[in-house]
Amino acid sequence: MLSDLFNYRPHRQLTGFLADRANALFGSSASLDRFIGPYDRIAVDQVEGFADIVERLSRTLVEVKPSELFVEQLRQQLLYSQRPDPQTMWQRIHQLPLRMRLAAGIGGATLTAGVLLIASRPYLMDVLTSWRDR
């Protein structure tokens, strides 16, 4: 749209501002005022709408520590190349959702029935022919 052309440069500036502000958020003070200056084409209300989300993201997405026991056990397994017991095909199938297992079972049974039908076709044809010729 024509309006997009007029908004293109401020849009790029807003994109750059958001990226720089996120980077600075993890450093020292990340006051909005400090970053608005260079981006003179950005309206403050454009930025404030994102500031809340960025603050919430920085509060919510924090580092999570794995259990020390898990870390050490995995290290030992890796160093001594002791892989965990590989899953059997049955175990992998058992972990699929129920509806997928049902669908696979029905599909497999249908396919098997079709193959058996085709394989027994000569015999069936002989039976049908003998009935017809009675």
Next chain:
Amino acid sequence: MTRPNTTDGHRYAAAVDTQLVEWAQAGDSTAFGELYTRYVQKIYNYVYYRTGNHHDAEDLTSRVFFRALGHIGHYDDRGVPFSAWLYRIAHNLVANWHRDRGRKQIVPLDETIVSGLPFHAPEALAESQEEEELLLRSIRELPPDRQQLLILKFVERLSNAEIGAIMNRTEGAIKSLYHRTLLSLRDAIENQDGSARQPRRRRFGL
């Protein structure tokens, strides 16, 4: 693989990733162990936020490092850091995990990370938990690449250039993706806030 050599711990700790990879490719298990030490928490964090629980995070983290161990001979540093290679393995395994299980990406309430609020503010604590749960749910409804971007930016605090190397995009593309991600997230949160005003049952243990 050779048994770990404990006498050269300092040498391994001081080595750069490319050197450790070279030693690991030559069969040095201690070198791979050092790489593991450096990146296990980062990979765990990434997988945890993509899966939403510690059990699956441990399982997938194990698979990431066993796959890396099995394929390290094929790793070729053509401007792609070792960490970026690990994240790509993790990204692919998580995608397979979601496809195989078809799970809704909802964080169980007991897994929610709660910010440090004082004990004498239970109402504020409950409100904060609900806000964070809402945000995490919104994040997990984003496309995988946008989730990856947010985790790398906010949890790992990587620069746009580093994120670009991991996601195989230019720095400019990452900035643009970040902007679009915030827009999507803002819209998703506003929509969920609107529906949240209506009474709904809380699902426990889901």
